[in-house]
Amino acid sequence: MDTLYWQKGSLQVLDQTVLPEKEVYRTCTAWQEVRDAIAVLAVRGAPAIGVAAAYGMVLAGKALVRERPSLTAAEFLQAFHAVGKQLEQARPTAVNLHWAIARLVSMADTLSAQPVSCIVAAIETEACRIQAEDLEINRAMSRFGAEELLKQDKPLTILTHCNAGALATAGIGTALGVIRALHAKGRLLRVYADETRPLLQGARLTVTELMADHIPVTLITDNMAAWVMKTKGVDAVIVGADRIAANGDTANKIGTYGVSILAKEHGIPFYVAAPLSTFDLTLASGADIPIEERNADEVRTVRGTPIALPATAVFNPAFDVTPHTHIQAVFTEKGVIRTPDTAHIDSFFRSHH
Known part of the structure; x- marks a missing residue:
């Protein structure tokens, strides 16, 4: 069972609320669905919450570009920051949630001179990196x-x-x-x-x-x-x-x-x-x-x-x-x-x- 995986622009989350009787995946295509999955404990555990939040921010970035294609980088970053603050409310105790969001927001800020499409591509790559890093971190630990x-x-x-x-x-x-x-x-x-x-x-x-x-x-x-x-x-x-x-x-x-x-x-x-x-x-x-x-x-x-x-x-x-x-x-x-x-x-x- 994969806890979560990124597939063709959507986040697949194993719904842990129905385990072990059922193995069901939630398909999250919007950051709000990731927030809800975290809030109800469909995805849980500090490291997994961090990875899910990272992909939630990617979904938010893609939605901003899709819904408002004429956004400037400054406007995109302002909206991106606002989403991060909302997503952080899903669970207050697990610090990995806040850490992952801060990592993506910080990366986006450093790319403020780039086109919005480049910023979104970079944060998607970074979210994938966070997931890959977690696997290596687990092994070393x-x-x-x-x-x-x-x-x-x-x-x-x-x-x-x-x-x-x-x-x-x-x-x-x-x-x-x-x-x-x-x-x-x-x-x-x-x-x-x-x-x-x-x-x-x-x-x-x-x-x-x-x-x-x-x-x-x-x-x-x-x-x-x-x-x-x-x-x-x-x-x-x-x-x-x-x-x-x-x-x-x-x-x-x-x-x-x-x-x-x-x-x-x-x-x-x-x-x-x-x-x-x-x-x-x-x-x-x-x-x-x-x-x-x-x-x-x-x-x-x-x-x-x-x-x-x-x-x-x-x-x-x-x-x-x-x-x-x-x-x-x-x-x-x-x-x-x-x-x-x-x-x-x-x-x-x-x-x-």
């Missing part, structure tokens, strides 16, 4: 993560939360990429996958991916994680990330913070796998990360079936923030950031940029 975990020198039992796999990226995944690398080396004993309420990305997506690759995986409900850590010999927790602050505090799918507390209590190392584009060095700490709150019916129902009264009050944050003090290391495409804090992250970025 997986290699660095596996090398770090192999230091335990035994077949490993891993616990993961949500879906940080191929379905969350344009490649093999972040956390699941590391797991795939361990499996390929014959050093993976078993994966325990939290179901990840309320939208069950662990049950529907992570388990489906790992089973398809014949990787041993056991599904557990979120409230079983502590007992599994205590009784099943979990050697490490690996998760993805949607935004990492300058001090290493990490926003990820709701429930991750709780898993980090359980891991700390049981003396189990807790790792984050994320590309450098997921770091937001403009934010000093996780307290500054905006947390998206979603529709209450995601909690009041399970896949459309009511499990609570319709008038039930609900708090439904999509993400929480794990303190950097709970994180043993962050696996990136440029290497491993151990004991991530402001000093270590700043040093890492200085040496790799």
Whole structure:
């Protein structure tokens, strides 16, 4: 299953809201359709959201030329900037969305002296480059993560939360990429996958991916994680990330913070796998990360079936923030950031940029 692909001027997006029962692709021919696909979680996972947003901006550029062929470059750029601001509203927490849009807007701005047709061609090439880069980033990150975990020198039992796999990226995944690398080396004993309420990305997506690759995986409900850590010999927790602050505090799918507390209590190392584009060095700490709150019916129902009264009050944050003090290391495409804090992250970025 391809998470998304660009085909003849349209973006094909695998609709993850109906997995694993159905494999259906949404055809996006307008940037608004990409925005909607991101908003409803048809496409999800920070890296994949970034790639989708890049193609959404390409669709916006093509539409502007088609609908207003006499646009000057200055007029095009003004409209292009406006679309970017609207597309950014689809999901507030995942920084890759904002990163990808900013990258294309910046490229368009540097070409302001060129004809509009040249600007549109350049941003399409850049969007394709972002997708290709994500595949290579996943491979490098997986290699660095596996090398770090192999230091335990035994077949490993891993616990993961949500879906940080191929379905969350344009490649093999972040956390699941590391797991795939361990499996390929014959050093993976078993994966325990939290179901990840309320939208069950662990049950529907992570388990489906790992089973398809014949990787041993056991599904557990979120409230079983502590007992599994205590009784099943979990050697490490690996998760993805949607935004990492300058001090290493990490926003990820709701429930991750709780898993980090359980891991700390049981003396189990807790790792984050994320590309450098997921770091937001403009934010000093996780307290500054905006947390998206979603529709209450995601909690009041399970896949459309009511499990609570319709008038039930609900708090439904999509993400929480794990303190950097709970994180043993962050696996990136440029290497491993151990004991991530402001000093270590700043040093890492200085040496790799």
